[in-house]
Amino acid sequence: MDPDPARPHSAWQAGQSGSLISRATASLSAPTSQTNPMSSMSGYHDIATRPTPSRWWFASSAFPMIAGTLGPVASAFSILALVRPWRQHRAPGTAIDTAPFIPDPAWLVAINAVQLGVALASNLFLLLNMARRVRFAIAQPLTIIGWFVSAGCLLGLTATARPGGPLERSAGVPVHQIMWSQAFYYGVIAAVLYFVVAGLMCVTVYGAASAHYAPDFNLSTSQRTLMLQTILFLFYLLLGALMFSELEGWAYLDGVYWAMVTLFTIGFGDFVLHKRTSRGLLVPFALVGIISLGLVIGSIRSLVLERGQLRIDRRIVEKKRQNMVDALDRSGHIDMLTPGAGSSEIQRRRAEFHLMRAVQAQAAARHRWLAMGTSFALWLVLWLVGAKVFAETEKHVQSWTYFDGFYFTFVSLTTLGYGDRVPQSNAGKAIFVFWCLLALPTMTIMISNAGDTVARVVRDVTIALGNVTILPGERSFSAEVKWLVSQLTCGALWSEFYTRDRLTRNGDAEAVLLREISGEGRVHLRSREAVARAIVRAAEADELEMPAAPRGWELHCVLSAEIAAVARDVCDEKARGKAYSYEEWTWFLRLLGEEEGNQQGHGVAGRKAEEEGWSWMGVRSPLMSEQDEAQWILERLIERLRRELYALEEKS
Template sequence: MNDPGLDQPAQQAAQDVEKNTGEQEMDEAECEEQDFLDPSRWWFASTACPLIAGTFGPIANAFSICALVEKWRVYMPPGVDEGHGEHIEDPKWLIAVNTISLIFALTANMSLLLKMARRIHFGFSMSVTIVGWFMASFLLIALVAVASTSTFRIQPMEQHALSQAYYYGIIAAGLYFIIASLLIFTVVGAHLGHYPKEFRLTSSQRTLMLQTVCFMAYLLLGALVFSKVEGWKFLDAVYWADFTLLTVGVGGEYVPKTHTGRTLLFFYAIGGIVSVGLVIGSIRSLALERGKEKMSARFMEIKRQKVLASVDGEERTIKLGWFEKTKFSERGLSEVQRREQEFRVMRRIQEKAERNRRYTALAMSSIAALLLWLIGALVFMHSEKPQGWSYFLSLYFAYTSLLTIGYGDYYPLSNSGKAFFVFWSLLAVPTLTILISNMGDTVIKAFRDLTIWVGSLTVLPGENGVSSTLKIGIRRLRHGKLYEGGTEDNGTTSQGASEQQLLDRLAKNVEEKELGLAEKAGEHGDYLERDTHFYHFVLAKEIRNLMKDMNASPPRQYTYQEWNYYLRLIGQDEDDASKHRRPKIDHSRKSNSQPDLGTADDGGNSSWSWLGIKSPLMGSKTEADWLLQRLTAILEKEMEKMRSPNAKKEPPPISMADLRNGQGSSGSEPDVVRGLKKDVGDAEVRRRGNNAM
């Protein structure tokens, strides 16, 4: 007998919990949608600009130090080139202004790092950082302008030149101006309310900045040590340390000649190569982690909008590409057929958008690497005119340096060439890293697939023979895929693996318990109780299966029949039109008719279309992650209902009768349903065997 004083409050509390859970899920969905649309909402200003500033700021600081520690003018006696000239003392005002510029730059960089560590306020930090870098840039620009005049340069001009420090000052001034200008975009976007007034950087992005600081400090300290050991000028040692740590090895006169220097090289080179490897790993991780994700989201949304705009109401077609059209009309279709039509169109959009993303990223990184090569060669040609370098010879040197071949037959001797080489080679690290990463997604992958396919035709034929392999290869070529391969990425940490094993064990225990309760309820004729426990068994079973798919590489993509089954489990049956957003096509517009599928929701409810922005195929989450999150939430709700004695009992969306009778309107039976039937049958056999013992 229920207590009348507690019944109503308990029901109200249950309703409040369910309401709050629903609102939380809607908020999470809105956050996911906002994050997915982020590329079109100032992502570059909120994330990329601070990352570039935080990475190139320490490099600019290092160049400022190089511009300060050495004299700006060089005297060249007869028969001596500028690289071996005698330094002339600088005016005191130049040293003072140069020092003030470095202080402004270091203060700006420290302010930025403190803001990223959330130690100071956004507005104050950005003011100090932007003003500091602009002041450092303007002061260096003023010094460079004065140093370029005949008043500063001693006559006769033929016997005097500008040192490497002068050219380092030019590079530092340019970097300060660029990164300060980029941060202005960050401040403008924050004040306009496009994102919070904070840096949205991940731990890997902050790690890249820290690794850059450590690498530049390691390079300068090593140069200082070797300049003392080998008797080199400091900036010549910086030039040597750069081509040594980047494994270019251009050679020339700057090689360790003392036993002390050669001994120190054993340790210094190893530490530098490890530092460069860490930086390259972080850059590659960022290119794949954030760059790939954001580009995919952008290309997906652009392609989706173009496809939706191409609906032809008269011909009842939709254009998926320049030479690809397919039928698209809701007339005479059942709800499941209409939804499956949307699903197939969206899956095709997904494939085309990803292919466009891969080749666009490859084209952009290839152009960047090509420009770095061609422009670098142009600069070397002008800087090394005294050596008589032609443009072709400069191309040859730049090419062998970019690929770290380093024959050592040609190398810069001028002060401008050495300073530019240090900056140019450091810029090549992220450029070539991103290029190689993009090639891994396209050219290298295609070559690998071609090699496997050719091997299957020749020395390593497949199980079905050469003719079958050839037919499969031709069919896949028509769809843009030569080899369909995928490996399970088991490179998880031991902690993550143990957690997954624990969750898998818990889910297995829930399965066995709920299936046993279902059978007992069925024996007593309580079919609602039986189906409820059976529903819990199915949820736990599918959660275990989805957890296995979470680590699949490439990410697992489910068929429409599988989606139909999973959506039924979470109460979004594809047969139920009331739970879906329907396309609204104005047939009076004829060929310009277009379905209204692009909005976020429909009248404030959580319905969605496969072709809408809330489609599971649109978000940044994998399909397994999307389903796992919702199945887990449903199972938690169901367990909460079981614990509440006043909870209203309703028939679950799936029952034992449904399993035995098949899926009905869902079409062909998916593999997950066949697997579920087998698991239930095996469990019943085991239970009967245990009871008989």
């Protein structure tokens, strides 16, 4: 094969920003040296593929997303804390809804307005930073300081409501007739939220300052817009509440409560529309609001179920991989991972590849159930703790017990909304608005996780029951019974059926190699198919009879066709996270200059030898990369083509 220029190592460090194509074509200068293709392949397996700790992923991705979501919520609650007085005069025997407001002191209104302005400025800087209009080093200190200032102001103002404090002394009514309004409780919630989001951003800034990641948010474009989506939804909610409260003659904060119950499709019915104008406006208000809420929930779900899954999956895979290597070492079976030991190299590498796929399958299953357990635990916390909170807020107003709160929160979480139990106290309504903002995303994520775990188990068991009863299956009746028992006992009985099923379903299933391409790309189709057949023959006959590797213009055509094919996998949402078969990986590595049947360049996982070679079970394995498999392959195919074209130019 023609000599290959050495690859500039810095251009391929994991985690660099920019598109795949721009990263591949940015390096147009001549490579500095030329090496043998096989030896240059070692550069393709960077040691940097070891996953970084999950805590720094949370700091660089999850925390900014949480702050970008809760920051605007805190500012919205600050607005609600300012638009109405904090005190009401409730005389004995009067209803809460008819209690008149007691005007706030001028100093309270002034400080409240100042903290709101500071908080809005902080949110603006965070939004501009996420939009990459203001640098991280400028925006984050201003955002954090502003949120802490707002939190301190609100905390100080709420402290004046203590027994015997300034707000009680200046009320001008008997102390026992003073009732704190919904605005007061919104101020308390806002103060807590400001402290939380400011603390999270402090961790993010610390991680960037400690060089654990770049001073920027590790967010996709859609996730960067989450903060803007949240702001627009909250603005729509508050504006709609103002419109309907004016039309129906409600108090504005009661209108906010009604709008929340409406857009979250709970529909208690304690506040209903009586005027024809209001009923007519409800249709567009509800449609636009529910769709906007769905977009926000979708972005949050994307963070938790997609980006979070990729990161945590890799951490679990790394732990299970290391445990597997250690177990093989202790049991004396490390030869399975040693180049040149035992069977032919192609068979050994194939077994090693499938072992890594089994590790990935086990890690994926563990992560699915871990995610399900975590989301279910959060849902239980919202349900049970929320029940206690609402029982306390309504105890003196409606004489609620804990069971009443338990029933109410369940009906609300599931959006049944019977309306026989609703919050009537000012504290209950304000807390319910915030509780709803937490409950719906949690419920959505739990249902999504249940679809990957509980629903899958139910589906498999249902199919298995059908196979052993009235529906014909691919296996015999006895095999179906053994398979069903092995699944129900988690492999305790007839474990061979349990293991075989998991490897087939989650492991390295054969991908279809034949795909429709046109023109000169057909040459790569024949080569790829021939390589796949040769690999299968080699594994069965213990010999390697590879067809000749493509060279010259044929190699250029093959690389171009494969780059186009893999690029489609990268761009296709349905193919995201695609796992390629061993035959496909062998083909791609061959295009990069490495033969799986040649032990040169191979190493032992977990041993010093891996510093010079690499193993499918090692930290330098492509399967352990921070990138998706398609992204890893695409970048290196582009680099390979660039090097080939440069070498061709040098010869001419």
